Amino acid sequence: MKVPFIDILRYENGFYETVTAKTAELIKNGHFVGGPVVGLFETALKDWTKTKFALGCANGTDAIQLALRAAGVEKNDKVLLPDMTFWATFESIVNVGAVPYVIDVSKETLHLTLASVKEGVEKFKPKALILVHLYGWACPETLEIRKYCKDENVTLIEDCAQAIGTKIKGESLLANALVATTSFYPAKVLGASGDAGAVFTTEQKIADTTKILLNHGRISHYEHGLIGWNSRLGAYEANFMLESLKHLDAKLVSRRHACDEYRKKIKNPIIKMIGPSADVWENGYLSVGLMTPETRPAFCEYLKANDIGFGNIYPGAMSMQPGANGHLGGKITHGHADWIANSVVNFPAFAYISQAEIDYVVEKINAYKA
Numbered sequence: 001m002k003v004p005f006i007d008i009l010r011y012e013n014g015f016y017e018t019v020t021a022k023t024a025e026l027i028k029n030g031h032f033v034g035g036p037v038v039g040l041f042e043t044a045l046k047d048w049t050k051t052k053f054a055l056g057c058a059n060g061t062d063a064i065q066l067a068l069r070a071a072g073v074e075k076n077d078k079v080l081l082p083d084m085t086f087w088a089t090f091e092s093i094v095n096v097g098a099v100p101y102v103i104d105v106s107k108e109t110l111h112l113t114l115a116s117v118k119e120g121v122e123k124f125k126p127k128a129l130i131l132v133h134l135y136g137w138a139c140p141e142t143l144e145i146r147k148y149c150k151d152e153n154v155t156l157i158e159d160c161a162q163a164i165g166t167k168i169k170g171e172s173l174l175a176n177a178l179v180a181t182t183s184f185y186p187a188k189v190l191g192a193s194g195d196a197g198a199v200f201t202t203e204q205k206i207a208d209t210t211k212i213l214l215n216h217g218r219i220s221h222y223e224h225g226l227i228g229w230n231s232r233l234g235a236y237e238a239n240f241m242l243e244s245l246k247h248l249d250a251k252l253v254s255r256r257h258a259c260d261e262y263r264k265k266i267k268n269p270i271i272k273m274i275g276p277s278a279d280v281w282e283n284g285y286l287s288v289g290l291m292t293p294e295t296r297p298a299f300c301e302y303l304k305a306n307d308i309g310f311g312n313i314y315p316g317a318m319s320m321q322p323g324a325n326g327h328l329g330g331k332i333t334h335g336h337a338d339w340i341a342n343s344v345v346n347f348p349a350f351a352y353i354s355q356a357e358i359d360y361v362v363e364k365i366n367a368y369k370a
Contacts, residue, residue, distance in 0.1 A: 001360045003348050005309025008186050010352040012247045019243050023236060031235045041238040042198075044245055049164070050172040051180075051200045053207035056233030057214045060161050060183020063197035064092035066231065067179045068128065070199070070209040071155045073098050077127035078329060080120045080154075082112050083317045083337035085132040088183075089159050090318045090327075093130070099329035101126060102319045104336045109277065110288070110344075111139040114148060116332070121152055124330055128155040133163035135313075136189070136255070136285030137276035138173045146176075157181070160200075164190050165252050167281035174200045184241060189255065189283050189351070190248055196237040251351035255284025258349040258358055262287045265362045270295055270370055271345070286313060287349040293342035295370055300345065306364045311346035 022037075031037060038056060046054035057063050073079060075097035081089050083102040093100040103120040106113050112131060120126070129149055133139055142158075149156040158173075158180035160166075166173045174180050177200060182188075184196035199210045209226070212219060217228035259282065263273045271289040276282045291299060296312075303310050317337035318324060347361055 001357065002307035003309060003353075003357045003361055004350075005311055005346070005348050006187050006350045007353075008191060008350070010350070012250070015243060015247070019240055022239050022243070026235050026239060033232055033234060035235045037235050037242060038233050038238040041233075041242040041245070044242060045198060046200075048245060048248070049200060050175040051177070052202045053200065053204075055199045055207060055210050055214065056238060057197045057199060057210075058231040058233065059195040060181065060185060060197035061088040061092055062214070062229075062231040063181035063183065063199050064088060064130070064157070064159060065096050066210050066213050067157050067181050067199050067201075067206075068092060068096045068098065069213055070201075070206045071128065071157060071179050073128050073155065078124055080117070080124065080126045080129040081318065082130075082132050083319050083331070083333055084110060084314065084340055085134065085159065085318060086161065086314060087318070087321065087323070088161075089130055089132055090321070090324065094327050098127070100318075100324075100327060101329045102317075102331045102333065104333045105340070107336045107339060108274075109140050110134060110274075110340055111137075112141075112145070114141045114144045117145050117148060120332055121148075121154055123332065126154060128157060130157045130159050132159040133166065133173065134286075135288050136162055136166065136259075136283040138163060138166045138168040138280045140277035140280060142168055142173070146178075155179075161185075161188070162285045163283065164188070165248065165283035166276075169279050170281075176202060178202060179206050184237070189251060189285050190241060190244060192237040193240045194234075194237060196233055196241065198233075252283050254351045254353065255349050256282060257284070258353050259284045259287045261358050262289075262347055262349070262362065266365050268366050268368055270299065270368065271365065284349055286311070287347040289345045289347065290340070290343050291345060293339065296343060296345060298370065299368060302368055303364070308361055308364060309348055312341075312344055313346050314341060314344075316341050
């Protein structure tokens with residue numbers, strides 16, 4: 001058997017035909033950029049995530065940059081971020097003219113902790129913090145970090161590129177976030193047919209500013225109140241995701257089942273399977289195992305030999321990326337992010353993975369001998 005790490009082509013019955021027919025209507029009506037379908041998608045997304053405002057944009061990286069600017073981050077402002085994230089989080093800070101400062105994550109939860117945030121705020125005195133929710137979970141101390149940032153007047157932006165559909169203490173992660181972002185890259189739990197992203201907020205002013213920024217700073221068609229850029233969500237992407245959103249609950253059930261199965265059935269002592277804290281409801285975006293930097297290379301070769309796809313998300317700490325040179329304002333690291341980057345292994349957990357595929361992955365992992 002061959003099990004890919006990700007398979008984005010397992011559509012629901014009738015999905016392809018429905019999207020194709022609705023795309024034909026867009027072409028017939030000349031709805032290529034904007035149009036009614038974008039508004040329909042934003043409304044459906046807002047309702048599904050239980051947030052107050054949801055604004056589509058061109059991609060997940062733009063979403064972070066829009067959120068930073070809309071929330072008031074300006075040139076030379078200090079912005080904290082975790083040392084373990086995707087490069088887009090780091091580069092977005094630089095791209096808006098601010099200065100990134102990294103703080104280390106926990107080796108147990110793989111996320112920031114309230115203690116690490118406090119240490120970073122006290123040392124660097126930042127304008128903002130980007131809290132990243134990795135692996136389809138919410139950061140376990142999200143609520144505490146939100147309160148602390150509010151009390152300390154630190155603007156909190158939440159990078160939810162991997163966390164659409166997650167809950168914390170029974171409530172949507174996005175419901176009470178001041179400002180949050182996501183990516184709709186095709187491999188995400190809610191993926192577009194190309195690039196797309198969104199900004200979420202509970203604040204009218206941030207929503208209004210985001211809407212202006214993503215459309216060339218327009219306040220009317222030929223009047224520009226801000227220096228923005230073109231980050232409009234296309235009609236084709238909105239159409240595709242509007243249909244996909246109708247099936248998202250089923251996709252999450254499938255993904256979460258795969259992650260649950262791996263945590264229950266993988267018994268090989270060389271791998272420690274981890275998951276979200278008790279208060280967090282995951283979306284099943286990634287199944288996460290931890291090894292050691294010494295044992296991972298041979299194990300990954302074994303997976304390749306047995307036609308099992310896998311990921312190492314993410315394989316490098318931000319503070320150690322070559323591109324960080326000349327941009328990193330400061331750091332607090334204990335080697336945790338680097339250790340995780342060289343130890344993490346992710347197993348196939350895509351939507352509609354079959355039980356036979358899950359069982360094959362489990363069987364081969366349990367049979368591995370170092």
